[in-house]
Amino acid sequence: LAKTTQPISMDSYEGQEVNITCSHNNIATNDYITWYQQFPSQGPRFIIQGYKTKVTNEVASLFIPADRKSSTLSLPRVSLSDTAVYYCLADSGGYQKVTFGTGTKLQVIP
Amino acid sequence: SAVISQKPSRDICQRGTSLTIQCQVDSQVTMMFWYRQQPGQSLTLIATANQGSEATYESGFVIDKFPISRPNLTFSTLTVSNMSPEDSSIYLCSVRGVVNTGELFFGEGSRLTVL
Numbered sequence: 047l048a049k050t051t052q053p054i055s056m057d058s059y060e061g062q063e064v065n066i067t068c069s070h071n072n073i074a075t076n077d078y079i080t081w082y083q084q085f086p087s088q089g090p091r092f093i094i095q096g097y098k099t100k101v102t103n104e105v106a107s108l109f110i111p112a113d114r115k116s117s118t119l120s121l122p123r124v125s126l127s128d129t130a131v132y133y134c135l136a137d138s139g140g141y142q143k144v145t146f147g148t149g150t151k152l153q154v155i156p
Numbered sequence: 157s158a159v160i161s162q163k164p165s166r167d168i169c170q171r172g173t174s175l176t177i178q179c180q181v182d183s184q185v186t187m188m189f190w191y192r193q194q195p196g197q198s199l200t201l202i203a204t205a206n207q208g209s210e211a212t213y214e215s216g217f218v219i220d221k222f223p224i225s226r227p228n229l230t231f232s233t234l235t236v237s238n239m240s241p242e243d244s245s246i247y248l249c250s251v252r253g254v255v256n257t258g259e260l261f262f263g264e265g266s267r268l269t270v271l
Contacts, residue, residue: 138258
């Protein structure tokens with residue numbers, strides 16, 4: 047299972063764009079990069095998934111360079127409600143188990 | 157998508173007792189995952205439960221302490237046995253959605269406090 051490394055915490059002001067980088071040097075060929083968001087007292091929630099290049103949805107963008115050894119989750123114009131822990135996973139889906147890294151605790155400041 | 161219901165949502169337990177957590181999914185799934193999340197920490201995988209077979213436990217977790225049942229494709233239980241204060245955690249049940257996307261869905265968790 048590919049290990050992922052992310053910053054433990056980040057602070058950002060409301061309205062700013064936030065970029066959270068994840069390192070996954072040993073990612074396997076069939077692994078996707080998947081990001082989850084977790085609010086206090088809730089289970090993690092899927093945000094976005096990609097294999098390479100750029101993926102965008104209504105919540106975030108995900109940038110994955112050609113070598114796939116890292117990825118960046120981009121949250122545009124964050125609000126206070128984006129304060130949460132964000133987890134980056136290298137996951138091949140299917141019947142594979144999933145282990146979580148430390149996650150990044152994002153604190154959005156008014 | 158998958159909707160997961162967990163019971164109880166929270167409980168306060170006495171040292172030495174056991175508690176069973178239930179996980180109900182609104183669709184049939186092959187694999188169910190049980191995680192533990194200690195206060196302020198990330199999620200740690202306890203075991204993977206497949207219907208009709210014994211659960212597969214991760215290093216540091218044993219069946220005697222965390223027995224799991226998986227009687228059908230929509231339901232599983234996790235028992236936390238002979239509890240101590242160190243077992244105070246949130247326990248989360250998870251399943252995959254559509255297999256080819258691999259997206260994980262989680263229940264709201266069961267918050268256990270052991271006194």
